[in-house]
Structure formats: C-alpha cells, structure tokens
Amino acid sequence: MAGTDHRRAGVSGGPAIILVAPQLGENIGTAARAMMNCGLGDLRLVRPRDGWPSKKAAAASSGAHAVLDEARLHSDVPAAIADLVHVYAATARDRDMVKREVTPRQAAQEMRDYIAAGEACGVLFGPERTGLLNDEVALADTVLTVPLNPAFASLNLAQAVLLVGYEWFAAASAAPAERLRTGQSRRATKDELMRFFEHLEEELDRNGFMRNAEKRPSMVRNLRNLFQRAQCTEQELRTLHGIVTAFAGPRDRDRTAEEAESKSRPSPSR
Amino acid sequence: MAGTDHRRAGVSGGPAIILVAPQLGENIGTAARAMMNCGLGDLRLVRPRDGWPSKKAAAASSGAHAVLDEARLHSDVPAAIADLVHVYAATARDRDMVKREVTPRQAAQEMRDYIAAGEACGVLFGPERTGLLNDEVALADTVLTVPLNPAFASLNLAQAVLLVGYEWFAAASAAPAERLRTGQSRRATKDELMRFFEHLEEELDRNGFMRNAEKRPSMVRNLRNLFQRAQCTEQELRTLHGIVTAFAGPRDRDRTAEEAESKSRPSPSR
Numbered sequence: 001m002a003g004t005d006h007r008r009a010g011v012s013g014g015p016a017i018i019l020v021a022p023q024l025g026e027n028i029g030t031a032a033r034a035m036m037n038c039g040l041g042d043l044r045l046v047r048p049r050d051g052w053p054s055k056k057a058a059a060a061s062s063g064a065h066a067v068l069d070e071a072r073l074h075s076d077v078p079a080a081i082a083d084l085v086h087v088y089a090a091t092a093r094d095r096d097m098v099k100r101e102v103t104p105r106q107a108a109q110e111m112r113d114y115i116a117a118g119e120a121c122g123v124l125f126g127p128e129r130t131g132l133l134n135d136e137v138a139l140a141d142t143v144l145t146v147p148l149n150p151a152f153a154s155l156n157l158a159q160a161v162l163l164v165g166y167e168w169f170a171a172a173s174a175a176p177a178e179r180l181r182t183g184q185s186r187r188a189t190k191d192e193l194m195r196f197f198e199h200l201e202e203e204l205d206r207n208g209f210m211r212n213a214e215k216r217p218s219m220v221r222n223l224r225n226l227f228q229r230a231q232c233t234e235q236e237l238r239t240l241h242g243i244v245t246a247f248a249g250p251r252d253r254d255r256t257a258e259e260a261e262s263k264s265r266p267s268p269s270r
Numbered sequence: 271m272a273g274t275d276h277r278r279a280g281v282s283g284g285p286a287i288i289l290v291a292p293q294l295g296e297n298i299g300t301a302a303r304a305m306m307n308c309g310l311g312d313l314r315l316v317r318p319r320d321g322w323p324s325k326k327a328a329a330a331s332s333g334a335h336a337v338l339d340e341a342r343l344h345s346d347v348p349a350a351i352a353d354l355v356h357v358y359a360a361t362a363r364d365r366d367m368v369k370r371e372v373t374p375r376q377a378a379q380e381m382r383d384y385i386a387a388g389e390a391c392g393v394l395f396g397p398e399r400t401g402l403l404n405d406e407v408a409l410a411d412t413v414l415t416v417p418l419n420p421a422f423a424s425l426n427l428a429q430a431v432l433l434v435g436y437e438w439f440a441a442a443s444a445a446p447a448e449r450l451r452t453g454q455s456r457r458a459t460k461d462e463l464m465r466f467f468e469h470l471e472e473e474l475d476r477n478g479f480m481r482n483a484e485k486r487p488s489m490v491r492n493l494r495n496l497f498q499r500a501q502c503t504e505q506e507l508r509t510l511h512g513i514v515t516a517f518a519g520p521r522d523r524d525r526t527a528e529e530a531e532s533k534s535r536p537s538p539s540r
C-alpha cells in the first residue's frame with residue numbers, strides 16, 4: 001500500500017535523508033516537500049526536538065504526505081544509519097578533521113552507482129542552528145559541501161536537502177539540456193519552409209521591395225537565415241503565409257486571385 | 271559604497287533576478303537570501319503585492335541586506351527587462367507555446383558566456399500561486415524549467431531562485447568534485463608511510479601474528495593496501511606508530527629500547 005503511494009507520488013529508491021535533531025516541525029515539512037520534489041522517499045528523524053508526528057510538519061509539507069507518513073524515528077545516529085553502507089555528512093563549516101569531501105553533484109553520481117550495486121546510501125543533516133556535531137560527522141564516510149558564496153554560505157535545512165535531492169534527480173534525468181517546446185504544433189519541414197520563402201520573396205518582388213537586383217541575393221539569404229533561426233512550426237508558417245497575403249494588399253490579392261483563376265481555367269475565347 | 275557592500279558580501283555581476291508580482295514579503299526575503307548564497311546581487315521587483323520596502327522581507331532574509339537594500343522596483347515586466355539582452359522565464363507548467371526550453375544548468379552556462387560577452391541577462395519568476403502569465407513568458411527568449419519529479423514539481427519561490435542561482439554559482443566554482451580535507455595536518459609522504467609499514471610489520475613478526483611464512487606476503491600486501499586507502503596524514507601516522515608501540519607491550523618496548531640503545535651506543539666492553 002505504502003509502495004503504491006510512493007509509486008504514484010513519483011518517489012522511488014534513493015538515498016535516505018537523515019535529519020539529526022531537527023528543531024522545527026516546519027523545517028521537517030519543507031524538507032519532506034523538497035525530497036518529494038526530487039523523488040526521494042526515505043526520511044529518517046533522529047530525536048526531533050518538538051516530537052513526532054508533527055502537525056506543523058504536515059502543514060508545511062505542501063502535501064508531501066507520502067514522505068512524512070513513512071518517516072522513521074530513531075534515537076541516535078548509529079541506529080539511523082545501521083543498514084546503510086555509504087554515509088555522507090552535509091556540512092558547510094570547515095572542521096579540523098581529515099575527511100574526504102565532495103560536491104552534491106559528485107555525491108549524486110556516486111550514490112547512483114552505489115545504489116545500482118545494491119549498497120544503501122544516506123545523507124546526514126544537522127540541526128538548523130548548529131549543524132552536525134563533529135562526532136556525528138566522524139560516523140560518515142564523506143563530507144558533502146555545497147559550493148556557495150563563502151561570504152554567505154548558510155542554507156536553511158530544506159534548501160540543503162533540496163540541493164542534494166536536485167542533484168540526485170538531475171543525475172538520472174532524461175531532460176535534455178535544451179529543447180524546443182512546440183505545444184500542439186510540430187516543427188515545419190524544409191519543404192513547408194521553402195514554400196513560405198517563395199511566397200514571401202514573390203510578394204516582395206511584386207511590391208518592389210527587392211528592386212535592387214544587386215542587393216537581392218544577399219537580402220534573400222538574410223531573410224531566409226532569419227526565418228531558419230526562428231525554428232518555425234507548421235502552424236506558425238501558416239500564420240506567416242496569411243500575414244504576407246494580408247500585407248500584399250487587396251489589389252494584389254485580387255490580381256493574384258485573377259491570375260490564379262486564369263491559369264487554372266482555360267480561357268473561353270481560345 | 272553599495273559596491274563595497276556587494277564586494278564584501280561576495281556578490282558580483284550576474285543575471286538579474288526579476289520577481290513578478292510576488293505575493294509575500296517573506297518570499298522576497300528568502301529569495302534574496304538564496305541570491306546572496308549564490309553571489310547574485312541584482313534583484314528587481316515588479317509590483318510586489320504587499321508593497322516595498324517590506325519589513326517581513328528583511329526579517330526573512332537572514333541578513334541578505336546587501337541584496338534587499340539595492341532591489342529596484344518596476345511597474346511592469348517590459349520596464350524591468352529593458353536593459354537586458356537575454357531573458358529566461360522560469361516556469362514548471364508546460365504551456366501551449368512554441369519556445370526554446372533549457373535546464374538551469376544549461377541556462378547558467380549560457381548566461382556565463384553572454385555576460386562575459388557584455389550581454390546582460392535576467393530570469394523572470396512569477397507569483398507564488400499562479401506563476402508567470404503566458405504574455406509574460408512571451409517576453410522571454412527562453413523558458414527555464416527545473417527537472418524535478420513530474421508528480422510533485424511545484425517549488426516555492428525561494429527554492430526556484432536557489433536552484434537557478436546554485437547552477438550559476440556552480441558553473442564557475444573552482445570547488446573540485448572531490449578532495450581530501452586534512453584540517454591542520456598534511457598528507458603523509460610515501461617515505462613516512464613506508465616507515466610505518468616497517469614498524470607495523472616488524473612488531474607483527476615479533477609477536478608471531480605473521481608466523482605463517484606462506485601467507486605472510488599476501489598479508490603484508492593487504493595491510494599496506496588498507497593503509498594506502500586510508501590516505502593518512504602525517505599526524506595520523508604518528509598516532510598509528512604510537513598505537514603499534516602501545517600494543518607491542520611493555521616488555522617489547524623495553525627490549526626495543528634496549529636494542530635501539532645498544533645499536534646507537536658503542537658497547538663499552540669493546
């Protein structure tokens with residue numbers, strides 16, 4: 001049942017997020033929301049100061065109940081990480097400690113690999129005001145530090161969880177770095193584009209805009225480049241055809257219509 | 271003076287963050303905090319619902335005054351983006367619009383390049399509840415969409431600003447993906463490590479732990495690999511030397527001391 005909820009919520013296996021002695025229920029709620037944004041479902045709480053469950057957490061979670069409802073409560077950090085193989089400690093402060101340190105991006109890639117190999121992972125986050133104790137950091141394999149403005153590096157709890165989760169999600173996201181949204185339409189084919197070029201250039205020839213024969217070839221190239229860059233859809237090309245026809249004016253349109261008629265119908269006199 | 275503040279706050283040129291019709295002062299404050307976390311200083315506000323300046327914004331900004339104090343107020347989006355060359359519209363919803371779409375990572379890289387070429391950039395964020403209007407999105411070159419759990423993709427305003435700013439900062443961050451923090455100490459040299467190996471193996475030979483001559487070579491290799499993996503500092507090696515000496519026991523230590531003495535001092539009888 002819980003699994004079903006998780007699947008419907010887009011939440012599936014990923015690192016455990018372990019909040020150590022969080023002070024405010026609100027922050028647990030916003031951290032749960034950030035987890036759900038990033039498809040993470042395994043929330044573990046070590047001695048939350050204001051007790052558990054928390055109405056304030058639920059209210060602040062913006063509906064991330066699939067995460068909050070399955071949060072597990074632990075009495076200390078060793079119990080919370082007992083089943084894990086790889087543990088990261090999120091901390092901004094430099095501590096006088098000999099410890100491997102990674103960025104969230106590096107951690108995300110490593111955790112993807114570990115979890116694919118069946119080795120469970122988790123990330124420890126300390127209380128809002130103080131962060132993790134040095135003894136808690138020493139229980140982790142690796143320190144995780146977000147590269148931020150060194151003059152102003154303090155993040156709130158949910159934002160720290162968000163950045164770790166965002167990198168986790170992005171590490172496997174199929175989202176291309178760049179794409180063209182086309183809504184209900186589709187990109188035009190080159191043949192459709194060519195027919196628009198011909199229509200446009202024909203009307204520009206007709207109204208005398210391209211009467212300078214010397215400049216005509218470069219003007220044609222420039223216009224074609226502009227409309228290539230615009231990456232038009234089929235629907236947009238139809239609009240552009242309509243605009244050219246509208247600008248061509250009533251007399252031109254009539255003449256064009258007459259010409260079209262005279263071409264398609266055999267002259268009665270012949 | 272303002273520039274001085276900005277420099278001290280680690281804030282320097284970057285894209286403008288344009289909040290369109292933000293509803294809550296708190297969210298302006300937390301967005302300013304997120305900007306400062308990421309070294310961004312150019313905040314622009316279009317018709318903030320609850321007026322400006324805002325005490326709630328200041329209280330929620332956790333001290334990001336260098337950003338809030340210089341925020342500029344605009345009456346509409348065209349005025350807010352007038353001096354910009356490249357504008358991104360942050361939006362999660364898919365709109366029936368033909369528009370280039372990028373991830374925050376791609377946007378960050380592009381904006382780094384544009385700004386280096388002297389072309390000012392900005393990112394539009396819509397009001398908390400509704401996001402940007404379609405007419406506002408149409409004023410941007412490109413849509414910026416954060417890859418997130420599609421079943422739960424809604425971010426609060428400050429978190430959206432944070433993810434855009436984080437990618438901006440990370441795109442130029444010199445932070446290595448992975449490094450070893452060594453605190454006050456330094457990584458040991460191979461010579462220091464070798465002397466520890468010899469000390470350890472000598473004591474293990476002495477107490478009979480490696481009496482199986484056939485297994486001795488692989489045991490030595492395994493131990494040496496383990497301590498190589500641990501990437502010890504010079505300080506840690508001194509601790510390990512002390513531990514080996516302590517384990518060797520008082521009689522051994524005495525004997526070792528005697529031997530050392532007998533080696534270093536010429537025997538009086540000869």
